[in-house]
Amino acid sequence: MKASRVFLLDGGTLEMDGFHIFWNRGPGGPVRIPCYSVLIDHPEGKILFDTGFGLEHTQRVLPFEKPEQTPEQSVPGQLARAGYRADDVTHVVNSHFHFDHCGANNLMHNASFFCHRLEYEAAEHPQSFEALGYSDLSFAPQIERIPVGGRPDARAQGVGTFRPRFELLSGDTEILDGVRLIETPGHSAGHCSLLVELDSGRKMLFTADAAYGSRSLETGCIASFHFDPVASVKSMERLASLAEEEGCELFFSHEAESFAQYTRAPGFYS
Amino acid sequence: MKASRVFLLDGGTLEMDGFHIFWNRGPGGPVRIPCYSVLIDHPEGKILFDTGFGLEHTQRVLPFEKPEQTPEQSVPGQLARAGYRADDVTHVVNSHFHFDHCGANNLMHNASFFCHRLEYEAAEHPQSFEALGYSDLSFAPQIERIPVGGRPDARAQGVGTFRPRFELLSGDTEILDGVRLIETPGHSAGHCSLLVELDSGRKMLFTADAAYGSRSLETGCIASFHFDPVASVKSMERLASLAEEEGCELFFSHEAESFAQYTRAPGFYS
Numbered sequence: 199m200k201a202s203r204v205f206l207l208d209g210g211t212l213e214m215d216g217f218h219i220f221w222n223r224g225p226g227g228p229v230r231i232p233c234y235s236v237l238i239d240h241p242e243g244k245i246l247f248d249t250g251f252g253l254e255h256t257q258r259v260l261p262f263e264k265p266e267q268t269p270e271q272s273v274p275g276q277l278a279r280a281g282y283r284a285d286d287v288t289h290v291v292n293s294h295f296h297f298d299h300c301g302a303n304n305l306m307h308n309a310s311f312f313c314h315r316l317e318y319e320a321a322e323h324p325q326s327f328e329a330l331g332y333s334d335l336s337f338a339p340q341i342e343r344i345p346v347g348g349r350p351d352a353r354a355q356g357v358g359t360f361r362p363r364f365e366l367l368s369g370d371t372e373i374l375d376g377v378r379l380i381e382t383p384g385h386s387a388g389h390c391s392l393l394v395e396l397d398s399g400r401k402m403l404f405t406a407d408a409a410y411g412s413r414s415l416e417t418g419c420i421a422s423f424h425f426d427p428v429a430s431v432k433s434m435e436r437l438a439s440l441a442e443e444e445g446c447e448l449f450f451s452h453e454a455e456s457f458a459q460y461t462r463a464p465g466f467y468s
Numbered sequence: 469m470k471a472s473r474v475f476l477l478d479g480g481t482l483e484m485d486g487f488h489i490f491w492n493r494g495p496g497g498p499v500r501i502p503c504y505s506v507l508i509d510h511p512e513g514k515i516l517f518d519t520g521f522g523l524e525h526t527q528r529v530l531p532f533e534k535p536e537q538t539p540e541q542s543v544p545g546q547l548a549r550a551g552y553r554a555d556d557v558t559h560v561v562n563s564h565f566h567f568d569h570c571g572a573n574n575l576m577h578n579a580s581f582f583c584h585r586l587e588y589e590a591a592e593h594p595q596s597f598e599a600l601g602y603s604d605l606s607f608a609p610q611i612e613r614i615p616v617g618g619r620p621d622a623r624a625q626g627v628g629t630f631r632p633r634f635e636l637l638s639g640d641t642e643i644l645d646g647v648r649l650i651e652t653p654g655h656s657a658g659h660c661s662l663l664v665e666l667d668s669g670r671k672m673l674f675t676a677d678a679a680y681g682s683r684s685l686e687t688g689c690i691a692s693f694h695f696d697p698v699a700s701v702k703s704m705e706r707l708a709s710l711a712e713e714e715g716c717e718l719f720f721s722h723e724a725e726s727f728a729q730y731t732r733a734p735g736f737y738s
Contacts, residue, residue: 215496217487222597222692226485226496325698326688327492418596422492422692428595 200376200397201240205463206449207276209233209250210267212298219410219452221422230266231452233298235273236404237280237463238394242374243288246309247392247404249273252301255334260297273302280463284308290362291373293406293451294386295321295338296331296423303337304360311337312373314381315366317388320425331386331423337362382408382437384430385421391437393446398468403446408433411453470646470667471510475733476719477546479503479520480537482568489680489722491692500536501722503568505543506674507550507733508664512644513558516579517662517674519543522571525604530567543572550733554578560632561643563676563721564656565591565608566601566693573607574630581607582643584651585636587658590695601656601693607632652678652707654700655691661707663716668738673716678703681723 211232216224219231236247250273256265269275274284284302290309292300294317303311322341324332335341339361367390371379376395383389385407392404407423408430409415415438420430441448450456461467481502486494489501506517520543526535539545544554554572560579562570564587573581592611594602605611609631637660641649646665653659655677662674677693678700679685685708690700711718720726731737 215487215494217485217496217692218492222488224485226487326701327690327697420597422487425698426696427597428695431596 199241200395201238201245201374202397202468203239204394204396204402204467205237205239205280205465206460207235207237207250207273207280208271208462209235209273209276210253210265210271212251212256212266213264218422220414220417220419221424221427223417223419230454231410232454232457233452234457234462235276235302236392236394237277237282237287238377240374240377244282244286245289245291245374245377246273246287246306247291248293248299248406249290249302249306251298252334252336255297255301255336259333260330273305276463280466289373291379291392292317293391293404294389295335296386296407297334299406300337301334303362306362307360309362310365311362312365312367312379314379314388314390315368316383317386317390318364318366320387325425328386328425338364340364380436380440382406382433384408384426384428384433385424387425389433393440393444396468400467401444401446402449402467403437403441403444404449404451405437406451408437409448409450411450412448412456413453414450415448469511470665471508471515471644472667472738473509474664474666474672474737475507475509475550475735476730477505477507477520477543477550478541478732479505479543479546479571480523480535480541481724482521482526482536483534488692490684490687490689491694491697493687493689500724501680502724502727503722504727504732505546505572506662506664507547507552507557508647510644510647514552514556515559515561515644515647516543516557516576517561518563518569518676519560519572519576521568522604522606525567525571525606529603530600544575546733550736559643561649561662562587563661563674564659565605566656566677567604569676570607571604573632576632577630579632580635581632582635582637582649584649584658584660585638586653587656587660588634588636590657595695598656598695608634610634650706650710652676652703654678654696654698654703655694657695659703663710663714666738670737671714671716672719672737673707673711673714674719674721675707676721678707679718679720681720682718682726683723684720685718
């Protein structure tokens with residue numbers, strides 16, 4: 199049995215320089231980019247793929263990204279729009295653990311967490327240039343890093359009872375029938391994209407940050423935030439091939455022009 | 469017998485965005501950076517370490533870097549200031565083959581060329597994101613790539629008789645007594661720095677693009693042009709350790725504030 203409905207949950211926007219979106223190419227200058235989460239209503243559970251950025255964390259640690267997120271654009275606000283509650287979520291699947299993809303993980307108290315093994319290890323032992331990316335680990339109290347930003351983070355402030363179960367994966371993995379995590383490393387060490395096949399036969403391929411936008415894919419230009427640019431280019435090529443071979447619709451992570459055309463909650467894909 | 473004199477040959481300037489100089493950190497905005505070559509007068513030969521950018525090539529293929537180079541800042545012009553001619557050069561050693569480090573290689577008709585084996589292979593088979601970096605291969609007619617910029621380059625226009633001998637190296641290598649190539653990969657696949665010990669005992673460590681400037685080293689921030697950022701960070705750490713252990717003076721590649729303090733030809737280090 200496959201999933202019947204997929205909701206895109208608008209999570210607000212961040213500001214980034216064009217040189218960060220298109221590595222070494224630009225053009226430079228501020229660009230406002232969307233962030234969103236994906237809720238997959240599956241007969242065997244409710245899967246949340248990525249959870250956007252935490253507003254308070256981003257305001258405190260990365261204020262230069264100028265986060266904008268209304269209460270309605272919080273994950274609980276968006277889940278409510280779609281007719282769900284945070285406690286309905288049984289699976290949280292993260293493409294990677296950068297702060298703008300796991301910001302509401304810590305609200306999913308009934309979920310098991312799924313990610314690539316290498317991503318978990320990268321969050322534990324990030325490269326120096328990844329420290330800000332992996333700055334919001336409030337959802338993983340078992341990772342004992344000193345938080346970036348100089349102040350104790352949520353887990354030191356009494357969230358202590360929240361200690362989620364992690365399932366660490368390797369290789370492409372089918373999490374539930376028709377929901378496949380696809381290895382696309384490079385942006386981060388254990389980055390994955392998600393391919394969802396609905397019971398209608400529709401196939402949705404969520405690139406996550408392996409391709410910020412359609413222009414990234416068209417030009418072969420990866421984002422400036424990356425762990426391994428050579429792997430990043432290969433992963434982007436893999437996504438393009440996979441979409442063509444399997445007839446997938448592509449959903450990019452951070453492109454305003456694309457996001458404007460997607461159906462958002464309470465609308466859904468079926 | 470070690471070298472007696474080292475000349476720094478001013479090769480003019482390029483313009484780059486601050487986000488290219490300090491990866492993902494900036495601040496953004498145009499910054500004018502110096503390029504220079506190093507002439508080592510050694511009892512067993514005249515070694516040229518890097519040769520700056522070719523003005524015509526840069527104007528044609530990378531005009532957005534706004535090259536500025538007076539005739540006196542050409543390598544032949546600078547060699548003349550120091551009392552040498554291009555035909556005196558017996559060894560051309562390249563840190564790597566990006567256009568702003570090998571632009572006058574093709575004028576050194578009496579020299580053997582030395583570089584890391586991996587660098588030669590990278591120039592033959594660059595990553596897509598390295599195409600502009602490796603755009604000036606006019607000095608290596610044996611590399612049969614289609615040149616970037618859409619026009620036939622020098623080697624197709626009758627330089628045909630210039631076919632230099634390459635010595636491809638692996639590991640740290642002493643090229644002549646006291647002149648050591650040091651592996652510092654990351655910025656490019658086969659990037660090397662150069663440590664020169666003079667007969668006076670003075671030790672000069674030319675980082676090349678493993679560290680654009682002192683601020684790069686102090687902040688651990690690598691440049692945005694790179695092949696492997698993880699290796700880049702390690703290489704920068706290696707340079708800092710090496711300089712401390714061996715008591716070397718550090719010479720950075722592309723920082724105006726540092727370059728302003730260096731002695732330039734016709735002055736020299738001894």
